[in-house]
Amino acid sequence: MAIAFKTIGIIGRVRSLGVKETLHSLVKCLCVLGVEIVIESETAESLTDSSLPTVLRNELGQHCDLLIVVGGDGSLLNATHAVVDQEIPILGINRGSLGFLTDILPTDLEKIKSILHGEYKLEKRFLLTSRIELDGELIGQDDALNEVAIIPNVVPHMLEFEIYIDDQFVCSQNSDGLIIATPTGSTAYALSGGGPILHPQLDAVVLVPMFPHTLSSRPIVIEGNQRITIIISPKNYSSARLTCDGQEYINTPTNSRITIQKKKKQLHLIHPLDYNYYETLRSKLHWGKKLHHTQ
Numbered sequence: 655m656a657i658a659f660k661t662i663g664i665i666g667r668v669r670s671l672g673v674k675e676t677l678h679s680l681v682k683c684l685c686v687l688g689v690e691i692v693i694e695s696e697t698a699e700s701l702t703d704s705s706l707p708t709v710l711r712n713e714l715g716q717h718c719d720l721l722i723v724v725g726g727d728g729s730l731l732n733a734t735h736a737v738v739d740q741e742i743p744i745l746g747i748n749r750g751s752l753g754f755l756t757d758i759l760p761t762d763l764e765k766i767k768s769i770l771h772g773e774y775k776l777e778k779r780f781l782l783t784s785r786i787e788l789d790g791e792l793i794g795q796d797d798a799l800n801e802v803a804i805i806p807n808v809v810p811h812m813l814e815f816e817i818y819i820d821d822q823f824v825c826s827q828n829s830d831g832l833i834i835a836t837p838t839g840s841t842a843y844a845l846s847g848g849g850p851i852l853h854p855q856l857d858a859v860v861l862v863p864m865f866p867h868t869l870s871s872r873p874i875v876i877e878g879n880q881r882i883t884i885i886i887s888p889k890n891y892s893s894a895r896l897t898c899d900g901q902e903y904i905n906t907p908t909n910s911r912i913t914i915q916k917k918k919k920q921l922h923l924i925h926p927l928d929y930n931y932y933e934t935l936r937s938k939l940h941w942g943k944k945l946h947h948t949q
Contacts, residue, residue, distance in 0.1 A: 658772035661690040663718030663742070665711070665733050666749075667725035668700035673749045676724050676760045677701060680747065683763050687770060692717045715740030720924070722766075726750015727842075731899050734799050738781065738919050745769060745924040752938050754841050757929055765926045775925040779838045779854060780878065781917040786896060788910050798898035799921060800839030802914050804884060805831040805864070807895045807905060812867060814887035815894075820880050826887070828867035831894070834882060834914050835860050838921075841935075843900070849873045854931065859916075884912040
């Protein structure tokens with residue numbers, strides 16, 4: 655059977671427990687299968703085989719046609735930002751605590767052989783892109799697979815801001831912040847904030863207020879292609895900050911205009927054929943098991 659992927663990029667969070675061991679096993683497995691391998695440069699420092707070619711993180715998308723991430727969901731999030739513009743498929747091997755996105759166990763590396771031969775499920779997940787402007791000038795921008803979060807810039811306090819969807823005024827709000835999440839991110843920060851779980855194939859975005867001043871403020875789910883605009887009120891005595899997927903913080907002064915909408919490029923996520931989204935929810939969120947068998 656022909657190999658569907660010929661050059662495999664590897665990246666792993668080597669400081670995490672067990673990752674180095676899994677990386678060694680993965681490299682050995684791929685070498686037996688006869689595929690080309692490139693290792694992300696920081697990951698390569700933990701491997702004893704110095705003969706393997708290495709590339710910088712931001713160059714991975716130019717040198718592989720499949721990226722395998724060893725780590726947790728956070729590791730896969732970081733890797734997504736490196737290759738999403740080239741739409742390189744990503745496969746995750748779970749060495750984290752949850753594993754909503756990294757669903758192959760280190761003991762199941764034999765599944766990789768089937769995946770390399772084209773036996774897999776391909777799932778596309780959309781990202782959000784955010785732009786911050788002040789007085790008509792761009793002061794920051796970033797992308798998010800999980801969520802865009804707007805939070806206070808200092809010790810937690812109420813933020814006042816206005817929300818518009820497709821230029822239609824929705825509401826003004828006083829809260830500790832706002833989470834704008836994709837379906838992928840609905841099981842992350844937004845879930846902790848009381849937001850709903852969205853199936854990953856829904857074309858929808860959820861807005862989750864963080865500790866709102868009024869009890870009538872509730873999460874709202876909107877259509878995925880709608881444009882969200884947040885205006886930071888000049889009444890705030892300090893500025894806010896914006897973060898995408900919990901990465902770098904961008905200062906967002908009063909009077910800033912934040913625009914959030916769907917990114918054109920998507921994450922191409924690879925799953926083994928036995929992947930089951932609801933089984934993932936049950937196991938990760940510790941939901942109850944089936945009480946009896948049905949016909």
